[in-house]
Amino acid sequence: MRIGRVQLGPGAIILVVLLMLGLVYTGLKQLGVLDKLNPTTSEKSSAVVPDKREKLEEISTASLPPSAVKAPVRTSDNPEVTIGLWTWQTESGIIDAVGGPGKSGDHPDSCLSQAGITNTRLVVQNDTSEQIKALAAGQMQLVTTTGDQAAVDIAGANKLLRGNKAKVVWSSGYSFGEDCLIGPESWKRDPQLSRGSVVVTAVPYCDWNVTVNWAADNQIPVNPDEQVYDPEAINFVNATDHIEAAQKYVQNAKVSLRNRATGKSEEHAIDAVATWTPGDVMAVKDRATVNYKGKTEKVQKIVSTKEYSYMMPHILFGNEDWLNQHRDYVKTVLRCVARSNERIKTDEAYMRDRVSALNALTFNMEGKGPAFWNKYFNGVVEDGVPLGGSRVNNIAEVRHLFGLANNQPVGRSIFGITYTDHGKRLQKLLPERLPTIVPVEQVVDLSFIKEITDEQSAAPVYQAKFEGPQSGGTVVKANYQISFDSGSAKLKPSEVQTLQEIRSLLIRASDTKVSLEGHTDNVGDAGTNLRLSQERAKSVWQWLKGSDPSGININEKRLEGIEGYGPYRPLPNNQNRDDKEKAANRRVVIVLK
Amino acid sequence: MENVTAKPVRVEAPNSFGEIVRVYGNVGAFVRSNLMLVWIALVVLLWFLNPIKALPNPGEVVQAFKHMWNASGSSGLVYNVYVTLKLNVVGLFYSSIISLLVAYLSVIPLFQPFNKLVQWLRYIPIVGFNLVFLTLFTIGWPMKVAMLTTGMTFFLVTSMTGVVAAIPRMRYELAKVLGYNDWQVFHSVVMRPTLPQMIEMIAQNAAIGWVMITAIETYNRTEGGIGSQIYAYSSTNQLAEVYAYLLIIGVIAVLEDWFFVLLKRVLFPHSLLAERA
Numbered sequence: 001m002r003i004g005r006v007q008l009g010p011g012a013i014i015l016v017v018l019l020m021l022g023l024v025y026t027g028l029k030q031l032g033v034l035d036k037l038n039p040t041t042s043e044k045s046s047a048v049v050p051d052k053r054e055k056l057e058e059i060s061t062a063s064l065p066p067s068a069v070k071a072p073v074r075t076s077d078n079p080e081v082t083i084g085l086w087t088w089q090t091e092s093g094i095i096d097a098v099g100g101p102g103k104s105g106d107h108p109d110s111c112l113s114q115a116g117i118t119n120t121r122l123v124v125q126n127d128t129s130e131q132i133k134a135l136a137a138g139q140m141q142l143v144t145t146t147g148d149q150a151a152v153d154i155a156g157a158n159k160l161l162r163g164n165k166a167k168v169v170w171s172s173g174y175s176f177g178e179d180c181l182i183g184p185e186s187w188k189r190d191p192q193l194s195r196g197s198v199v200v201t202a203v204p205y206c207d208w209n210v211t212v213n214w215a216a217d218n219q220i221p222v223n224p225d226e227q228v229y230d231p232e233a234i235n236f237v238n239a240t241d242h243i244e245a246a247q248k249y250v251q252n253a254k255v256s257l258r259n260r261a262t263g264k265s266e267e268h269a270i271d272a273v274a275t276w277t278p279g280d281v282m283a284v285k286d287r288a289t290v291n292y293k294g295k296t297e298k299v300q301k302i303v304s305t306k307e308y309s310y311m312m313p314h315i316l317f318g319n320e321d322w323l324n325q326h327r328d329y330v331k332t333v334l335r336c337v338a339r340s341n342e343r344i345k346t347d348e349a350y351m352r353d354r355v356s357a358l359n360a361l362t363f364n365m366e367g368k369g370p371a372f373w374n375k376y377f378n379g380v381v382e383d384g385v386p387l388g389g390s391r392v393n394n395i396a397e398v399r400h401l402f403g404l405a406n407n408q409p410v411g412r413s414i415f416g417i418t419y420t421d422h423g424k425r426l427q428k429l430l431p432e433r434l435p436t437i438v439p440v441e442q443v444v445d446l447s448f449i450k451e452i453t454d455e456q457s458a459a460p461v462y463q464a465k466f467e468g469p470q471s472g473g474t475v476v477k478a479n480y481q482i483s484f485d486s487g488s489a490k491l492k493p494s495e496v497q498t499l500q501e502i503r504s505l506l507i508r509a510s511d512t513k514v515s516l517e518g519h520t521d522n523v524g525d526a527g528t529n530l531r532l533s534q535e536r537a538k539s540v541w542q543w544l545k546g547s548d549p550s551g552i553n554i555n556e557k558r559l560e561g562i563e564g565y566g567p568y569r570p571l572p573n574n575q576n577r578d579d580k581e582k583a584a585n586r587r588v589v590i591v592l593k
Numbered sequence: 594m595e596n597v598t599a600k601p602v603r604v605e606a607p608n609s610f611g612e613i614v615r616v617y618g619n620v621g622a623f624v625r626s627n628l629m630l631v632w633i634a635l636v637v638l639l640w641f642l643n644p645i646k647a648l649p650n651p652g653e654v655v656q657a658f659k660h661m662w663n664a665s666g667s668s669g670l671v672y673n674v675y676v677t678l679k680l681n682v683v684g685l686f687y688s689s690i691i692s693l694l695v696a697y698l699s700v701i702p703l704f705q706p707f708n709k710l711v712q713w714l715r716y717i718p719i720v721g722f723n724l725v726f727l728t729l730f731t732i733g734w735p736m737k738v739a740m741l742t743t744g745m746t747f748f749l750v751t752s753m754t755g756v757v758a759a760i761p762r763m764r765y766e767l768a769k770v771l772g773y774n775d776w777q778v779f780h781s782v783v784m785r786p787t788l789p790q791m792i793e794m795i796a797q798n799a800a801i802g803w804v805m806i807t808a809i810e811t812y813n814r815t816e817g818g819i820g821s822q823i824y825a826y827s828s829t830n831q832l833a834e835v836y837a838y839l840l841i842i843g844v845i846a847v848l849e850d851w852f853f854v855l856l857k858r859v860l861f862p863h864s865l866l867a868e869r870a
Contacts (some may be wrong), residue, residue, distance in 0.1 A: 129828045136647035156830025160647040204829075226814055227667050237732060238814040240824070248732070251724060256733030257815055267731050432668050433829050 054369030059361060061100045061107060065354045068347070069096065069339045071114030077329040081120040083316075084131035084143040087363045088276075089377045089390040090173030090314040091144065092355050093341035097333065098122055100358040111336035117329065122362055126241055128153050136160035141322055146175070147313040147415050148209040151423025152434050154317065154443050161319055164438055167445035168317045170334055171401050171415070172341065175276065175312035177379045177389025180304030181211045182249075182283045183272025184292035187302045188473035191218040194272070194302075196231040197292070198255060200248045201274035202239050204433055206312055209422050211236075211274045213311060214303045216425060217476040217505055217592075224429035229257035229268060237270060242279040249273035250286040272302070277376045277388045278368065284385045301385050307475045307592070309464065309511040310414045310553070311422075313393075313401055323445065330448050338455055341392040345459045351377060395449075396457035402446055405461075406549050409441075414553075416440045417504045463552050464511045475512050476505065476592040479571070482540065483586060487528075489535035491543055499540065502590055503547050503554070510553045512592035513560040516541055519589065521582035522567040534564025540588050560593065649833035654840065657833035667817050674841060676818040677810065680734075681802055684741030688802075689795050691742065692749035696791075699754050700783055708754055715747035719805055723812065733815040740812075744805045745798055752794040756787050789861040796853035803842055 008016070028034050083098070085091050098120055099107025105118025112120055123140070125131050128149070134140035135157060145153040150168065157166035187194045191214065201208045203226065211234065215222045221233035229235050237255050239245035254267050271292050273283050280301070289296050305312045323330055344351050356374035363373070376388025399405045403413025410416045423437040480502055482495045491499070506514065518533030518540075541562055548554040570576060570585045640651055649657070661670040695711055698704040719740055730736040760782060768778045810820025819838050826834040 127828070129830050132830050133647070137645075152829050159830055160832070162646055203825075225667055227817055238821075240811060244812075247724070248727065251727040253727045254731040255815055256731045256735060265734070432664065433825065433831075 054367065054371055056360060056364065056366070056369060059357050059369065061358070061361065064357050065350075066109040067096065067099065067107075067111055067114075067340075067354070068350055069111045069336065069343055071111045072332055072335040072339070074114075074116035075328045075332045076116065077326055077332075078117055078119055079141075079326055079329060081141045081329070082134070082139060083120065083122050084128075084134065084140045085122050085124050085362070086126045086128075086144050087124055087365070088144070088175075088314065089178075089359055089373060090175060090392060092344055092351070092359060092377070092390075093172050093337040093392050094316075095122060095358050095362050096340040096344070096355045097336035100361050101364075111340060112333065115332050115336060117332060120333070124363060129156060132157045132160060135166075135319060141326075142169075142316050142318045145315045145317065146206045147171070147315050147418035148213075148311050148422040149204075149206045150315050150317075150419050150443070151437050152204060152426060154438055155434055155436060157317070158438060164442050165320045166317050166443065167320045167323060168315055168415070168443055169323060169330060169445055169448050170316040170337070171313045171393055171398055172316065172337055173314050173390060173392035174309065175206070175305040175314075175389075176309060176391040177304045177306035177386060178277040178280060178376065179207050179210050179274075179312055180276070180280055180306075181207075181214060181272060181274045181302045182280060182299060182385075183302050184290050184295075184297040185300035185302075186292070186295075186297055187272075188300055191215075191220060191302075191474060191477065194234055195220055196233070196235075197271040198229070198235045198237055198257070198268045199272045199274055200237040200239055200245045200253075200270045202241050202245060203236055204426050204430055207242060207245070207274035207276055208236070209311070209425075210303065210305065210308065211272075212425055212429070213308060213422070213508065214476070217478055217509070219478055222429060223260075227258060228260050229266065230260045235268075242275040243282070245273050245275045246279035246282040249275075249283050252287065278365070278372075280387050281376070284383070284387060288383075299385070301387070302473075303475055304386070304389070306379070306386065306389055307512050308509045310401075311418050311508040313415060313418065315415075317443075320445065323448075327448070327451075331452055334448055335452055335455055338393075338395040338398065338452075338457075342394040342457055342459060344392050345394055391462060394457040394459055395452070395455045396459070396461050398449055400461045400550070400552065402444065402449065404446065404449065410444055410446070411440055414507055415444070417507055419443070421504050421508065461550075461552055464558070466513060466557055474591065474593055475509060476590065478505070478590050479587045480590060481583065481587045482536070483583075484536055487532065489532060489539050491539055499543055499547075502540070502588075503544055505590065505592075506544060507548070507553050509592055512558075514541075514558050515560045515591040515593070516562045517569075517589040517591065518562075518564045519569060519585055519587050520567050521585045522570075522576045523582065526566055526568075530564055530566035530568075532564070533566050534562060537562045537564060537588055647832070649836050653833040654836045657831075658837045661834060661837060668822070670837075670841075673817050673819055673822050673838075674845075676816055677806060677820065678845065680737055680741060680810075680818065681799070681806060683738055684745055684802055685795065685799055687738065687742040688745035688749055688798075689791075692746050692753050693791060695746070695750045696753035696757050697779070697783060699757055700779070708750065711747060712751040712754065715751060718808075719744040720808060720812065732813050737809055737813045737816070737818075740809045741802060741805060744809075745802050748801050749794060749798045752797065753791055756790045756794065757783060760787065789857055792853060792857045792860070796850060799849050799853070800846060803846060 083094060085094065097111045098104045099110025099113065102121060103118060104110055104112035104120040107113055112118070125134075128143065128145045131140055131143040132153060135143050154166045154168075158164050181199070183194070183197065183199070194215070199211055201211060212222055215234050221230070223230040223233040223235045226236055226238055235257065237248070239248055249270055249272075253270055255270060256265050257268055258265050269291065271290060273279070275283060284299055284301070287299055290299050344355055352370075352374045356370040356377065359373045360368060360370045377390050379389030380387055393401065396405070401414045403410050403416065411420070419440050420437070423434065427434045427437060480498055482498055483492065484490070485492065516537040518535070518537030520529040520533045541559065545554050545556070567576075567585070574581050574585060576582050576585060637651060643650075658670070661668070664670065666672070695704075695708055699708040722740070722743065726736050726740055730739045764782045765778060768782050773781065806818070807820035807823055810818040811824040814821035814824070819842065823835050823838050826832070826838075
């Protein structure tokens with residue numbers, strides 16, 4: 001090689017290259033770039049300044065209060081395990097039990113480590129379909145979904161696992177407000193105003209379910225075809241996840257849809273978003289108002305898992321073959337999670353000072369530190385809009401969810417209801433996405449929960465308090481036709497299916513107050529009809545109450561009133577002209593507030 | 594099959610590398626003329642024997658293909674393939690015109706830095722521009738066309754500018770000696786001789802378009818299309834349907850390659866002669 005007049009031999013070239021590399025290295029070292037390549041060096045700084053704790057790099061697990069959870073008896077079963085999580089605080093107990101990012105063995109004081117489990121780690125992946133692929137490939141052993149979304153996820157998992165092998169073993173908590181529909185505040189007064197709106201969300205996932213639930217319970221049509229606009233229904237625009245949904249909403253994006261009536265493409269605004277934390281915070285803070293049908297309105301949380309407090313339990317499932325090979329491991333992990341959740345429930349400081357920091361490190365979202373996660377775990381009201389809200393399950397609540405507390409068949413348990421109701425709804429709306437629903441009895445393996453009988457909870461199962469006003473609007477107003485023998489208020493066996501439907505509704509939406517209205521047609525004496533309509537509504541309530549022997553979800557405290565209106569409030573545009581119209585007026589209206 | 598028996602196979606032991614190639618290369622006329630089929634058969638065989646249990650097998654993909662073929666309306670296969678093909682063609686058309694313009698402008702010094710900037714942008718994933726597109730376009734057909742055109746242009750400009758830059762300096766000088774004016778130079782030195790190569794660049798970038806389309810149609814699902822269907826089926830782990838669509842993309846890509854060869858042959862028959870020589 002020749003440079004100018006100088007001829008360089010191979011040795012000289014190597015020397016020059018080394019010299020240049022040396023210069024580059026020294027330069028990078030001086031600029032501090034090399035230190036940044038190894039982020040663990042900053043973890044060594046032991047001083048944690050409280051007001052800087054929102055910066056993730058300032059938090060070190062070593063400086064947090066130690067685990068206060070008593071570990072169960074040690075197990076010798078210590079397999080390599082990856083548990084799939086979402087950015088979801090119902091999983092706080094799992095995160096606390098493992099001890100945060102990395103392997104459980106990296107956190108010697110964590111419950112799992114103390115119990116002899118050192119090879120378990122957590123991976124956050126909000127797309128369960130990806131977790132399921134990892135499960136089938138043997139890269140994940142326990143994966144996360146929600147009760148309402150479980151039907152579609154389990155069907156997909158069974159496809160990849162080649163058989164009915166996906167088994168639900170546990171639930172770590174409930175979404176309690178954070179999954180929601182956010183839109184123009186007038187919808188809160190009258191849900192029917194949402195007809196003809198466009199909602200952005202990830203179809204067919206849990207937030208879509210919140211919206212579909214609310215629409216179906218209010219008997220508002222839902223248009224499942226994302227390509228068409230239906231002016232009578234709630235329409236959907238797709239997003240790949242809850243954050244993208246919030247972004248599309250905040251950007252005030254327009255969408256081009258074909259009008260069902262005219263067949264022409266037209267531009268529509270996006271009126272509402274279904275998302276979860278931190279998507280709800282983004283949507284409300286970055287887009288304060290919405291122009292809906294020509295009027296500027298405040299953006300408000302319309303409905304959420306605060307009202308539908310039992311629709312969205314966290315669900316943990318795995319491959320039956322693996323679960324059975326590692327029974328002792330699974331039971332030990334479940335014990336740890338139950339104990340951790342018990343602690344979180346009863347000790348606010350434990351959540352604030354330790355678990356919320358572990359959550360921040362595990363979720364690893366820039367600028368979202370312990371204070372952020374702690375605030376939205378408990379739920380707050382900001383600018384008049386409730387945001388966030390999660391709940392964790394102790395062992396009593398897990399038993400309650402799966403119907404073990406009262407020896408209920410799993411089909412009638414809270415999990416059975418949310419699994420089946422939402423599965424059927426999805427199947428009706430998007431049949432090609434869910435060709436078969438596996439019966440709920442075949443998707444649970446409750447033996448693990450049943451075998452840890454010595455595990456007990458000091459805190460009772462959550463029960464709605466109904467102190468003060470509820471959500472400040474109508475959550476659901478729905479007509480149910482229930483036929484009675486003439487002049488009688490006795491419920492007929494043929495009506496049980498409809499009653500079960502109402503029961504499912506009341507259980508999914510447990511944090512709402514209930515009013516019942518009885519209505520009749522205009523045949524016969526109006527005074528008698530008035531009395532009869534109230535008695536009929538009363539017998540419906542009695543049946544509903546009797547169907548929840550625990551009294552946790554359907555109880556007298558929840559009842560706001562039972563009214564009988566006789567023939568005086570027929571359905572709109574209904575004048576009792578023929579038998580069909582008369583039958584439609586013989587109904588019970590359920591109002592949830 | 595008669596051909597196979599008609600040709601005697603040599604039986605002597607090979608004694609040099611050249612002979613090994615010739616002996617084992619002497620595989621019979623049928624196999625020789627259908628080597629592609631042989632390879633496809635091998636791939637399918639491998640697929641049948643595949644040890645990854647979760648992967649859909651060929652039978653399941655055929656079933657998926659059938660049910661999507663029979664599905665009506667917006668979830669039907671024909672409709673979704675049409676939607677994507679339309680997008681691909683329109684995107685390719687717009688980006689070709691824009692890129693040709695930007696590439697040819699690079700002969701003017703003023704536009705060279707601009708050209709370079711456009712080329713750098715190809716390193717940025719197209720989703721990086723989501724917010725820009727969200728603000729400027731409507732979710733659906735307008736945004737899809739805009740995203741695809743933009744994304745493909747970044748790549749097309751790069752390869753087309755390469756073609757322009759490779760024009761030997763001598764040709765410009767020759768044109769000047771011949772007394773051509775600027776337009777004549779542009780026409781006879783820059784544009785006409787490079788157009789056949791430009792078609793090749795477009796053919797190559799059509800494939801890049803298919804890579805982007807799945808992401809773009811996932812972001813804009815209001816019209817359907819292969820990308821949105823792949824995303825939807827994948828999100829419920831109905832992988833047989835996903836693979837059916839992937840195979841369709843493969844078939845379209847092969848057809849598209851053929852089409853561009855044909856196009857070049859029809860439009861610029863001389864360029865083919867030059868290549869053969």
